[in-house]
Amino acid sequence: MSAVERLYSERISRGTLRPDPAQQTVLPEFERIRAALAQPVKRGLFSRKTPEAPKGLYLWGGVGRGKSMLMDLFVASLGDIPARRVHFHAFMQEIHAGLHQARKAGVEDALAPVAAEVVKQVRLLAFDEMQITDITDAMLVGRLFEALFAGGVAVVTTSNRHPDDLYKNGLNRQLFLPFIQLIKARMAVVELSSPTDHRQGRLQGMQVYFTPIGSDSRKAVDAVWRDLAGGPAEPLTLVVNKRDVVIPAFRNGVARASFYDLCGKPLGPADYLAIAEAVRVLVLDDIPRLSRQNFNEAKRFVTLVDALYEARVRLIASAAAVPDMLYVEGEGTFEFARTASRLMEMQAEDWGSA
Ligand SMILES: Nc1ncnc2c1ncn2[C@@H]1O[C@H](COP(=O)(O)OP(=O)(O)OP(=O)(O)O)[C@@H](O)[C@H]1O
Ligand SMILES: [Mg+2]
Known part of the structure; x- marks a missing residue:
C-alpha cells in the first residue's frame, strides 16, 4: 500500500473519513508523483543537476468533494521531500511582493530571481484553490509555471474548474491560452467526480x-x-x-x-x-x-x-x-x-x- 493510501485508510479506520470510491481512484496519481520525487537527484560531474519535474496533478471538481483533504494527505505522505502547501491566491501575492522588490532593485527580468528563490526551496508546490480572476495574474502565471517546471518543481493544484474554464471570459483571454496548454502538458488533469459533498x-x-x-x-x-x-x-x-x-x-x-x-x-x-x-x-x-x-x-x-x-x-x-x-x-x-x-x-x- 502506498504512503498516501495508508494515510487515507488510517483515517477511515479512525472514523474521521468515510470511504469514497471516487477519492480512492485518485490516490495512485498522488503516489506516482511521490515516488518520482523520492528518486535521488542525479549528480553531475561538477554540480547538482536540475532534477526533472514529474508530471503534476490538476485535481478539479465540485465543492466539498475532498480535493483539499486529499492534497493535505498527499503533502503529509511526502516525508522529507521539500514541499509547500499554500493557497494559490496567497502564493500569487507573495510573488507580486517579490516582483515589486526585484524591480525596486533594478532587476530587468524581475520574475527570474523570484522564481529561482521558490525553486531553491521546494521540489513540490501544492496549490489549493487555483483560480485566475485578474489580468495581472493571468499574464504572469504562465511564465511563473514555466520557470517552476524548468527548475524541476512539480505542481499539484486543486480547483473547482477544468483548466479550459480557467479565467473564462477574462480580458485578453487569448494571451492566457498557452498557460492552459502548459497545464495540460505538464499536469495530469483529473476530475474528482464524487457524488458526495x-x-x-x-x-x-x-x-x-x-x-x-x-x-x-x-x-x-x-x-x-x-x-x-x-x-x-x-x-x-x-x-x-x-x-x-x-x-x-x-x-x-x-x-x-x-x-x-x-x-x-x-x-x-x-x-x-x-x-x-x-x-x-x-x-x-x-x-x-x-x-x-x-x-x-x-x-x-x-x-x-x-x-x-x-x-x-x-x-x-x-x-x-x-x-x-x-x-x-x-x-x-x-x-x-x-x-x-x-x-x-x-x-x-x-x-x-x-
Ligand atoms: N471521505 C470523506 N469522509 C468524511 N469527510 C470528508 C471526506 N472527504 C472530505 N471530507 C471533509 O469534507 C470537507 C470538505 O472537503 P475538502 O475541503 O477537501 O473539499 P474540496 O473538494 O476541497 O472543496 P472546495 O472545492 O470547496 O475547496 C472537509 O472538512 C473534509 O475533511
Ligand atoms: Mg478545497
Missing part, C-alpha cells in the same frame, strides 16, 4: 449558531472550526479596490473572523462580496447585541449576511442572542428583520447545498 455531510445535524457568548459556545465553535479547517490556518488577504481586506484565519475554504474584524471596521459592500466569493464557510465569533449605539456595525452586518446569503456561504456563529433578538431597537430594525430571517434560514441543515 462531504462538507455538507459534516455540517449535517451540526449546531451552527451558538448563543449566548461564553466559554461553552467558544468551545463548541472551536471544535467546529477544527473539524472543518482540518489544519493550521493562515490569514487570507483579498485586494478589493486596491485596498487589503484581511481575513485573520483561512484554510480549506473555511474562514474564521470575529464580528469586530468584519463589521467593526469600515468595510463596504464590495469587501463583503469579495469575502463571500472567497470562502465556503465563515466562522464568525462574537456577534454582539446591536442597537443605536452600534448602528454602523449593524448596517455592515446586514450587508455581510446578504452577501453570504447570495453566495450560499455557510455561516457558523456565536452571538449574544438569537437572530430575532440581536437588533430590537434603533434605526433600521425593520430592515434587520430580513437579516434575522436569513440567519434562521442559513441554519437549516440543507442550506448551502447546491
Whole structure:
C-alpha cells in the first residue's frame, strides 16, 4: 500500500473519513508523483543537476468533494521531500511582493530571481484553490509555471474548474491560452467526480449558531472550526479596490473572523462580496447585541449576511442572542428583520447545498 493510501485508510479506520470510491481512484496519481520525487537527484560531474519535474496533478471538481483533504494527505505522505502547501491566491501575492522588490532593485527580468528563490526551496508546490480572476495574474502565471517546471518543481493544484474554464471570459483571454496548454502538458488533469459533498455531510445535524457568548459556545465553535479547517490556518488577504481586506484565519475554504474584524471596521459592500466569493464557510465569533449605539456595525452586518446569503456561504456563529433578538431597537430594525430571517434560514441543515 502506498504512503498516501495508508494515510487515507488510517483515517477511515479512525472514523474521521468515510470511504469514497471516487477519492480512492485518485490516490495512485498522488503516489506516482511521490515516488518520482523520492528518486535521488542525479549528480553531475561538477554540480547538482536540475532534477526533472514529474508530471503534476490538476485535481478539479465540485465543492466539498475532498480535493483539499486529499492534497493535505498527499503533502503529509511526502516525508522529507521539500514541499509547500499554500493557497494559490496567497502564493500569487507573495510573488507580486517579490516582483515589486526585484524591480525596486533594478532587476530587468524581475520574475527570474523570484522564481529561482521558490525553486531553491521546494521540489513540490501544492496549490489549493487555483483560480485566475485578474489580468495581472493571468499574464504572469504562465511564465511563473514555466520557470517552476524548468527548475524541476512539480505542481499539484486543486480547483473547482477544468483548466479550459480557467479565467473564462477574462480580458485578453487569448494571451492566457498557452498557460492552459502548459497545464495540460505538464499536469495530469483529473476530475474528482464524487457524488458526495462531504462538507455538507459534516455540517449535517451540526449546531451552527451558538448563543449566548461564553466559554461553552467558544468551545463548541472551536471544535467546529477544527473539524472543518482540518489544519493550521493562515490569514487570507483579498485586494478589493486596491485596498487589503484581511481575513485573520483561512484554510480549506473555511474562514474564521470575529464580528469586530468584519463589521467593526469600515468595510463596504464590495469587501463583503469579495469575502463571500472567497470562502465556503465563515466562522464568525462574537456577534454582539446591536442597537443605536452600534448602528454602523449593524448596517455592515446586514450587508455581510446578504452577501453570504447570495453566495450560499455557510455561516457558523456565536452571538449574544438569537437572530430575532440581536437588533430590537434603533434605526433600521425593520430592515434587520430580513437579516434575522436569513440567519434562521442559513441554519437549516440543507442550506448551502447546491
Ligand atoms: N471521505 C470523506 N469522509 C468524511 N469527510 C470528508 C471526506 N472527504 C472530505 N471530507 C471533509 O469534507 C470537507 C470538505 O472537503 P475538502 O475541503 O477537501 O473539499 P474540496 O473538494 O476541497 O472543496 P472546495 O472545492 O470547496 O475547496 C472537509 O472538512 C473534509 O475533511
Ligand atoms: Mg478545497
